[in-house]
Amino acid sequence: MDYANISYRDLQPLVNLVSFSATHARTQWLQIIGILQKSSLSLEIIDLHSSQWMSSDDYDLRYAEPEERYCGACPEKELKELLLGFKNLKKVDLGTLPTTDRAAYKLMETELREQGVVVEWESCRESWWCSVCGSFHK
Numbered sequence: 001m002d003y004a005n006i007s008y009r010d011l012q013p014l015v016n017l018v019s020f021s022a023t024h025a026r027t028q029w030l031q032i033i034g035i036l037q038k039s040s041l042s043l044e045i046i047d048l049h050s051s052q053w054m055s056s057d058d059y060d061l062r063y064a065e066p067e068e069r070y071c072g073a074c075p076e077k078e079l080k081e082l083l084l085g086f087k088n089l090k091k092v093d094l095g096t097l098p099t100t101d102r103a104a105y106k107l108m109e110t111e112l113r114e115q116g117v118v119v120e121w122e123s124c125r126e127s128w129w130c131s132v133c134g135s136f137h138k
Contacts, residue, residue, distance in 0.1 A: 014040050021047040029053050029095070030074055030082070037085045044090045046083075049120075051095030073098045080108035084115065094121035 017040040055073035102123050109119045
């Protein structure tokens with residue numbers, strides 16, 4: 001499936017979906033989670049292990065610092081509201097969230113855990129290889 005061009009129509013037939021897994025993928029996950037929240041109310045597991053988050057203007061920001069480049073890809077408040085909207089969610093692995101600061105998503109993580117959701121995620125490394133522009137970023 002081409003996750004970059006996924007739409008509500010593509011996921012609409014998945015009303016009985018219980019588990020969604022798309023590991024090692026790089027796309028606009030915030031949009032896809034929003035679609036899943038509307039179409040798949042029975043979802044219990046979201047597994048985006050080792051996936052990377054990108055925003056719609058990702059290529060315009062490819063030379064920016066990582067925090068600037070990816071902050072719009074996954075605002076904590078918006079992601080938290082989407083995930084709390086899943087009434088049956090038991091586990092979520094968000095892959096690599098767009099921050100180098102583990103505290104950036106602490107409130108979201110705490111609130112989800114209080115709802116009984118197992119939360120896993122990684123933060124970006126301080127310095128990483130960018131396959132898009134072919135250089136290291138801090």
